[in-house]
Every structure is written in structure tokens, then in C-alpha cells.
Amino acid sequence: MQAMNRKIGVGVLWNLASLFLTRGAGTIFMLFLARFLAPEAFGLVAMATVVFELANAFINSGLGAALIRSKDVSEADLNTVFYTNLLLSLVAYAALFTGAPYITAFYSQPELTPLIQVMGLVVFINAAKVVQTAVLSRKMDFKTRMKANTLSVVVSGCLAVAAAWSGWGVWSLVVQMLSSALISALVLWLVSQWRPALQFSTESFSRLFSFGRNLLAEGLLSVLYQNSYVLVIGRFFSAELTGLYFLAKKVSNLIAQQLTGAVQGATFPALSTLQDDNAALRHKYRQIMQLMMFLIAPIMGLLAGLSPVLFELMFDERWAAAVPYLQLLCVVGALYPLHALNINLLNVKGRSDLVLKVGFVKKAVNLTLLFLAIPFGVIGIVISQVIGTFLALIPNTYFSARLVGYSLFDQIKDVVKPLAAAGFAGISAWWVAQLEMPFLILSLLFAGVAGLLIYILASVLLRAEGARMIWLKVNDRLTKKFGKKAYGGQ
Template sequence: WNLANLFLTRGASTIFMLFLARMLAPDAFGLVAMATVVFELANAFVNSGLGAALIRSKSVSDADLNTVFFTNLGLSLAAYTTIFISAPFIATFYSQLELAALVQTMGLVVFINASKIVQIAVFSRDMDFKTQMKANTLATVVSGVLAVIVAYQGWGVWSLVVQMLSQAVVSALVLWMASNWRPSWQFSMESFSRLFAFGRNLLAEGLLSVAYQNSYILVIGRFFSAELTGLYFFAKKINNLVSKQLTGAVQKTTFPALATLQDDNATLKYKYRQIMQLMMFLIAPIMMLLAALAPTLISLAFDEKWQGAVPYLQLLCIVGMIFPLHALNMNLLNVKGRSDLVFKVGLVKKMVNLTMLFLAIRYGVLEIVISQVFATFLALFPNTYFSNKLIGYSLDEQVKDVIKPICAAVLGGASACYLAGEFQAHQAVTLILSALVGSGVYIVASFLIKAEGALILWGQVSKRLGY
């Protein structure tokens, strides 16, 4: 159901983004990107890791659920108050006066998201991802339709704000209607202390992660134009449609199940290796094909004004291909209950990455994105250190688990890129044929070199078919 959620919501999001990109200029996306930095920081603060603590707990009481619910509402009030007051200063920082009203309006999403954290935790504990899929899909479709309608009416950048607000509202409404849990006037300091003992490190890491992930937007928005910010933000959104969303869906599904194995290191390692191998088998070819066919794709789907996003997207595809290694290692630390290590590892790698970012500012946006690629590889060292300490899953083993699909994906991407450059036909035909050839080369190469993810997937398919 998580995969269905992924394909339905991301597919719909992609379609609506196509329409909006045709009607809006890059600077509109740039303004929303600048405002999103503030919103995501507030959202991380409101979540505070308590939702993850509920999911991970072996048992939860009604007092636990009520405590988390009212804590999140209180934090959301504090967060929005801060956002509202600081909005004019944020607009001045970016030299974009229109940002003040955008930030104050978008900040309302913090309240809405805070209201559904407990509902999501309850559904996740029950392994009920079908309901979450329905909520997210309906919210994506409704918000996308509304955004396209108001964009057509000339609302400009505000159409993106409408999309964000309506998506949060519809999702929250569906989750509340589907859930039997309702809050009661109850707050337990014992529950708060126990859950926050785990969640506080996730809060710190969450704030650091959001600050780091949006530092590129912040820097580009501050030192460069809104148009360049929009092009980078646009490339990042396309990249995240595949890598982060697919990885997030797998993490969300496996976290409750793997938490039951937290005391069995041998089984935990075996399961994580399988997940890593399967994730890379799926993500590596998609990212390499996207990088190879980015010029044709952007030219076909978008206006000429978006061509500047192509080199950013190609480089970010490398970041996206490596992302599962980072995410799954962090997920492992959470499964083991070591949120303190999540914070420490996150702090180290972000210090290194931010150093590289600030060194690249003087050279330009392209160089900033290149520094992001190098930082992604450097971050593997601290990310895998404690995985080795806790369950013996070392960096060497992880590289061996992912190198085969990466090599096959590079070969498939190169084949698609060559065909796209040589084939003389309509761009849509070229794109489809190149993608098919690249995919075919990847699959054949994966089986020839016996990539573990391919063998695992084939074994499951054969079992289902009765072979």
C-alpha cells in the first residue's frame, strides 16, 4: 500500500507540476522555495520525534496518545507565532517583499500537520497503510486541481500556496474521518518524559536535517536570483519524486516490523541487507535514466525557460541514487533505539557538508550543486560507522551490496543517453525508446553480473507465480 501511495500521489504530483510549470515562471517556484525553508523548520519542531516514538514503542496507552496530541498542538501554536512575527524579517533577508505574506499564510500548514501526527502513528502501528494511501492520494488530486484552476485564473505564486494548504487540509480530514481515536482532556508528564527521551534526539536531528537540506535553497536565494532558486528547487523536486519518496515509503513500511527485531542483530542485519539490495536495484536505474534523458525530458515536458534546470537535475540524480544508503542507515539507528547516535552522526556530516557548501558559494550555483554531490559521498563514512558497531554492517559490505546495481545502472543510462543523441525522431518517441533500451540493458546486465536485488526480486516473483 505504501508503494501504491507512492505511485498514485507522486504520479498525480508530477502531472500537476507539469501544468503549473507551464503556467508559472521559475521565480514563482523560487519564492515558494524560500518560504518553504521556514515552514519545514517549524514542521520539524512541531513533530519533535514524538510520532516516531509512538510507532517504535512496544505498547502505547491512551495517555501517551493524548499527551503527544496536545504537545504537538502547543508546539504548533508557538511555531506559527514565531513564523508570523518573523515574516517581515525573512522577506528583508531575501530582498523579496512578497515573501512576508507568503510565509504567514503557508505557516498555517504547521497547525494542520500537527493535528494528524497521532493519527498517522496509530495507523502505522496497525500497519494500516491503505488508509494513509487513500488520504494522501485524495489530498494530492484535490490540491493539484485547485492549484491548476487558480493558476489559470492568474493567481501566480499563490496557486502553489493554495496547493500546499489544501493538500494538508484534505489529508487531515480523511485521516480523522477514518480513525476511531479521538483526543480526551488528558496529559501525562510520565508519558511525555518517556516518549521525549527518545524523541528529543530526533527533534534535534530533524531540525538539523531540515536546516541542512534547505541550506542550499537559503544560500542560493540569498546570494542569487529568485529565478535560479526556482530552477534549483524545480530540479530538486523532480529528483525527490523518485529517490526520497520511494525510500521514505519503504522506511515507513519496514520501521514498525523491523522494530520487533531490534534485539536480534543477526536477523536485523540480514533483513537490512535485503532491503538495501532491493532499494538500490529499483532506484539506481531510475536515477541514471533520469540523468541521461533529462535534456530530452525537460525540453518535451516544459517550456524553454526551464532548460536551466537540466544540469542541476543531472547532478542531483547522483545524490538521489546514493540517498537510500544514508536513509536506511539512519533508520537502523532508530530501530535500535539509538536516537542519540542519529543526532551525533547527523551533526558531524552536516558540518562537513555545510563547509563544502560555503566554500562553493563564490563560484556559482552549478558549483554549489557539485559540492552537494561530493558531500553526499563523504557523508557515507559517518553514516555507516555505527551500523558497523551495532550490527556489523560495515561500509565495505554496503558498497558490495550496492555496487552491482550502480554499475548496471550506469551502463543502462549511458545506452539511453547515446540513443537519445543519435535517434532522429519526435522527442516523445526518442524519450520512450531510449528509456526502454536503457531499462533493457540494465535488466540484462543485472542478471549477468548477478546483482543481489535482481535475484531477490526474481525469486519473489517466481514464488508468487508458482515456478
């Protein structure tokens, strides 16, 4: 178990390093682009992104995850997945290219046709790196993936800013997406030792697809659901409102989904070795859940409280209307680890069939709420997303209780303390930010520090388990470094 903790810890650290380098750089470039571009430009790209991400789900879901989870992988398995993904990507791109005019008619946005046809190339580029990524994940070589991701984000961001500066408008965002995918794929191919051979095994395809098909279906449902809000807003409202929602969603996802994804990516290969030991798996997942909520909840709470000052400081007045969207989406983000880690648990247990069932139920509920909210405008749609997030906890945790005994009630007990502390912190930060200050940056600084101190104090008073885990880890490290005498020992 000690070796397992160390293995997971190293993987998480590299994934987090990749997160902060790539997403941090990506955020900076996004801020620059938002200063140059109007919300309408982001809205058009968001509309186009819906369809090409749906096509991208064919190659990112299913077979790649099946390779990572498999205990033993042969060359035949790798080659089969590689050529299958290439074929699927060609079919998907052909569908995007020919279907672009119809998608344009759906949105009533003539500018979308060339955008979709060019952006769709990302699908083919991503297909070429699925196996390379899976091989590195199996080796838990997150350092190499970090280098590839960091380089692609920095170079593509610079190219996009240069394009926006030169007046390319919405096409600067297309430049960013294409160059990022291409550079990442090239770097992975340069550093990886695996190369495809002319080999295809029907046995490998059948075995891997038996697991991957459910993840493929779940991936398609997830992409359709996750982008359904952009799709509906783009269809029934303006490109400007779509862009405002898209930016708010992008900022909220930056923390919750990416941080959780970093932990999932690092823990999935290691925890798969515990799939037959329910007690050990439940114990490890409780630790991960408590720690993730302790880290993510305060970030989302503070982001919600500080968002008015942040937007005033970073963007011009065109983006101010996105603030209430972001504040509501922070609630969704705070609960995201609960949803993601429960789904990850089902994947570790090899029950991709249950992943599909859970996904179908919660998406049906949330889509129903979405369409009922259309008459209430974009703010009503975002509120429906918050309501759906709470309701989705029921199906998401049902099978976790059945498989490993980790019930909804147990999970609520594990997360309620950091959520309560984060709520106090967010409200405190918002209140301090309202005080008169000579500079906005001072308001942001004082409000952020005040909110963080409130969170730490509330966590200690509530005896949050995540705080105890971090303290024990820090205390153990310091004890090893300085000896017992530093802590009053012998």
C-alpha cells in the same frame, strides 16, 4: 520470519501504491503549474518553504516517531503527544508570523512576507494529524493513509491548476500546499477511531521525549540542512535560479526519497520487533538495501540520461537550465537509500542519540562544502552536494558496523553492482536520445527502452543480488500458480 516478510511486504505495497498515486498525481500537477508559472514563482515558494518546514520539524520529528516505536502505547501517551504538538505548532506559527518581515529582508524579496504568514498555517494543520498518522502506522494500516494522501493531492492539485489558470501566480502554489494539508488532516480524522481526551501525563511526556528529543534535534538539523541549498541560493542568487534548482531537486527527490520513505515507513514498525536480534536484523536490512538499490539506481540513472529530452518535452525553454542540476542530483538520489536505511537502522535499535551525532557530523561537512562552493555559482553548489553525499557515507555507516556488524565495505559490496549497471544504462539512454527522431516522444521511448534493457543485461552479467531476489520471488509465485511442470519439473 515468514510472517514478518509478509507483514513488511503488504506494508511496502500499500506505501508504494500511495507513493505512485500521490506522487504521480503530484508530478502531473507540478508539470501543469510549471507551464503556467515562471521559475521565479517556484523560487519564491522555495524560499518561504525553508522557514515553515523548519517550524514543521517541531511536530513531525520526535514524539510521533516515539509513539510508533514504543512497544506499548496508552491513551495517556496519545493525548499527551496530541496536546504537546498543538502547543508547539501555535508557538511555531506565532514565530513565523512575527518573523516574516525579517525573513523577507534576508532574501531581499518583499513578496515573501504575506506568503510566509499564510503558508505557516500548514504547521498547525499538520500538528492535528500527527497522532492519527502514528496510530495508523502502528496498526500498519497504510491503506487508509494512501486514501487520505491520494484525495488530498488530487483535490489540491486541481485547485492549484485552476488558480494558476485564473492568474493567481505564486499564490496558486500556496493554495496547493494549504488545501493538501487540510484535506489530508480531515480525511484522517474522519476514518480514524481515535479521539483526544482532556488528559496530559508528565510521565508519558518524559518517557516519549527521552527518545523523541534526539529525533527532534536531528529533524531540525535535517530540515535546515536539506533546505540550506535553497536558502543559500535564494540569498546569494536570483529567485529564478532558486526556482530552477528547486524544480530539479523536486524531481530527483520524487523517486529516491519517496520510494525509500515508503519502504522505511512500512518496515520501521515491523523491524522494531527484531531490535534485540542483531543477526536477524542485519540479514533483513541487507535484503532491503540490496532490493532498494536495485530498484532506485536504474531509475536515477535513466532520469539523468533522459532529462534533456524530458525537459524539452514537458517544459518550455525557461526551465532548460535546470537539466544539469537534475543530472547531478540524480547521483545524490541514487545513494540516498544508503543514507536513509542506515539512519533507520539506528532508530530501530533505539539509538536516537547516535542519529543526532551522525547527523551533526555529516551536516557540518556538507555545510562547509556548500559555503566554499558559493563563489562557483549554482552549478558549483550542486557539485558540492554530490561530493558531500559520498563523504557522508563514512559517518552514516560507522555505527551500523558497530551495532549490527554491517560495515561500509559490506554495504559497498551490496550496492556497487546495481550502481555500475545503472551508470551503463544512463549513458546508453543519453546516447540513444541524441539520435535524430521525427518526434521527441519517440526519442524518449527508444532511449528509455534501450537504457532499461542495458540495465537488465548488466545486472544479470554482474549477478546483482537484487535481480536474483526478484527472480526467485517471481519464480516462486509462478511455480505456485502453474505447478512444477511449467518449469520442467515433474
